[in-house]
Amino acid sequence: AQTVTQSQPEMSVQEAETVTLSCTYDTSENNYYLFWYKQPPSRQMILVIRQEAYKQQNATENRFSVNFQKAAKSFSLKISDSQLGDTAMYFCAFMTSWAGTALIFGKGTTLSVSS
Amino acid sequence: KAGVTQTPRYLIKTRGQQVTLSCSPISGHRSVSWYQQTPGQGLQFLFEYFSETQRNKGNFPGRFSGRQFSNSRSEMNVSTLELGDSALYLCASSFPLAGPYEQYFGPGTRLTVT
Numbered sequence: 001a002q003t004v005t006q007s008q009p010e011m012s013v014q015e016a017e018t019v020t021l022s023c024t025y026d027t028s029e030n031n032y033y034l035f036w037y038k039q040p041p042s043r044q045m046i047l048v049i050r051q052e053a054y055k056q057q058n059a060t061e062n063r064f065s066v067n068f069q070k071a072a073k074s075f076s077l078k079i080s081d082s083q084l085g086d087t088a089m090y091f092c093a094f095m096t097s098w099a100g101t102a103l104i105f106g107k108g109t110t111l112s113v114s115s
Numbered sequence: 116k117a118g119v120t121q122t123p124r125y126l127i128k129t130r131g132q133q134v135t136l137s138c139s140p141i142s143g144h145r146s147v148s149w150y151q152q153t154p155g156q157g158l159q160f161l162f163e164y165f166s167e168t169q170r171n172k173g174n175f176p177g178r179f180s181g182r183q184f185s186n187s188r189s190e191m192n193v194s195t196l197e198l199g200d201s202a203l204y205l206c207a208s209s210f211p212l213a214g215p216y217e218q219y220f221g222p223g224t225r226l227t228v229t
């Protein structure tokens with residue numbers, strides 16, 4: 001069975017700083033997708049970034065980028081130039097290529113950005 | 116384009132009752148997935164419906180069921196409610212045929228069982 005582990009329950013950072021959130025996963029699959037979702041206090045789950053396992057190039061979306069290490073089964077999220085609006089719970093999620101749209105989530109990391 | 120909507124947003128029920136939650140996906144999306152979010156268990160996949168058929172199911176008891184209508188709207192039903200069913204229920208829609216399965220989540224329904 002696939003599992004997703006986020007080892008940092010809470011993190012804090014100052015505005016404009018860079019922060020990296022860690023995620024590791026376990027699977028025997030070769031084709032899969034990885035995601036980072038953000039859940040602010042409003043509870044609305046928002047997709048931050050995705051990575052296809054078959055792509056070696058790390059995904060980037062504006063201030064958000066990932067470090068995908070397939071052999072190590074690691075998928076960390078780097079947030080550059082942190083903003084107050086980045087304060088949220090961040091979830092790492094895994095999806096196989098064959099199980100429909102079922103996402104397996106990690107327990108989440110609460111990120112607090114202060115001024 | 117309107118986002119995913121869920122109704123009701125808040126619900127209070129008594130143990131033993133049943134409840135039905137509704138989810139309207141983004142226009143054109145044909146897949147709807149349901150998730151339960153609790154402080155203890157985190158986010159857990161309940162089931163997925165695609166073109167009115169359940170395509171995948173998580174590890175939940177049979178008290179949890181769902182269906183999807185021809186317009187892709189989906190409902191989930193929980194019978195014989197237990198205190199442990201108190202949770203935020205999220206639905207997500209996607210258009211799986213369009214490539215990587217990006218799911219767009221609704222605001223959730225907060226269910227409290229007393």
